[in-house]
Amino acid sequence: MYFFSWPDDILARLFAAFDARQCYRPATWRARCPMPSHSRGDPARSLSIWLSCDRRWIGIGCWACRGRCGGHGYKADIVSMVGLTMGDLFQPRLDENGAYDWRNKKARPHIQPKIVAVYPYTDENGEVLYEKVRYEPKDFRLRRPDGHWGIEGVRRVPFQLCELLAKPAWPILYLEGEKDVLTAESLGLLATCVMEGGSGSGWDHDSPYPVYFQDRRVVVIPDEDAAGLNQAAKVVGALVLGGAASVRLAHLPGLEYRKTHGADLTTWVEAGGTRDELIAVIQSCKEWRPS
Numbered sequence: 364m365y366f367f368s369w370p371d372d373i374l375a376r377l378f379a380a381f382d383a384r385q386c387y388r389p390a391t392w393r394a395r396c397p398m399p400s401h402s403r404g405d406p407a408r409s410l411s412i413w414l415s416c417d418r419r420w421i422g423i424g425c426w427a428c429r430g431r432c433g434g435h436g437y438k439a440d441i442v443s444m445v446g447l448t449m450g451d452l453f454q455p456r457l458d459e460n461g462a463y464d465w466r467n468k469k470a471r472p473h474i475q476p477k478i479v480a481v482y483p484y485t486d487e488n489g490e491v492l493y494e495k496v497r498y499e500p501k502d503f504r505l506r507r508p509d510g511h512w513g514i515e516g517v518r519r520v521p522f523q524l525c526e527l528l529a530k531p532a533w534p535i536l537y538l539e540g541e542k543d544v545l546t547a548e549s550l551g552l553l554a555t556c557v558m559e560g561g562s563g564s565g566w567d568h569d570s571p572y573p574v575y576f577q578d579r580r581v582v583v584i585p586d587e588d589a590a591g592l593n594q595a596a597k598v599v600g601a602l603v604l605g606g607a608a609s610v611r612l613a614h615l616p617g618l619e620y621r622k623t624h625g626a627d628l629t630t631w632v633e634a635g636g637t638r639d640e641l642i643a644v645i646q647s648c649k650e651w652r653p654s
């Protein structure tokens with residue numbers, strides 16, 4: 364069985380079958396427990412249904428049945444009454460594009476995410492400030508050098524800051540992700556990105572990043588999708604206002620625009636794009652100036 368929108372389909376099914384009511388707590392509902400030990404259809408609504416804070420799983424539990432059965436086995440009985448399994452209560456895994464893979468049966472739950480890359484962000488002296496950890500299925504988390512997750516209050520810097528400082532005369536390619544930065548470096552170019560990636564959220568008015576691009580020539584190369592183009596406009600604006608010497612917006616030739624998961628520099632290089640072509644593209648695009 365697959366679902367087009369997890370968790371809504373699952374919740375709708377449970378709500379309808381067990382007459383659920385929203386509880387005073389957020390994302391929590393009280394329903395009539397269907398187990399036979401409840402008399403008169405469980406008027407007390409002993410069955411709790413809730414959605415986890417990270418929206419990755421649906422919890423169910425009946426305080427009465429838990430005590431009576433001394434275990435969790437009754438939960439499987441409850442979900443089986445509406446044609447579900449316990450696995451359906453967990454978010455399906457993502458496909459290779461990072462989208463929910465509703466149709467792939469093998470993609471059903473409990474996939475332990477694997478770390479596939481760690482990208483260190485360092486200060487001017489090469490001290491690691493934080494690391495961006497990439498998982499498969501595609502997901503990112505940030506951690507501090509002491510192993511703590513999250514970077515609340517930690518100074519934010521562009522990726523490969525030491526490289527940027529070591530080559531002050533070089534133009535900088537601004538890309539959406541660390542993988543693309545490494546691709547550009549493999550072509551012998553200077554490149555960077557920020558830990559917020561393609562969301563553009565790091566480039567608001569109080570952004571910590573423009574200062575690192577003062578008096579530098581910057582070429583912004585967005586992913587060819589809606590989010591990529593939106594964030595590129597934001598980045599270009601912030602760079603111009605922040606005092607970059609010049610800012611260009613480059614589109615890689617032959618990349619098909621897609622609404623989401625658009626192609627990026629890595630895709631382009633994998634499809635045969637070369638360093639010379641890339642440089643030609645950059646030189647052919649006009650400098651961005653405030654009008």
Ligand SMILES: [Zn+2]
Nearest residue numbers: 396398425428
């Ligand atoms: Zn019960």
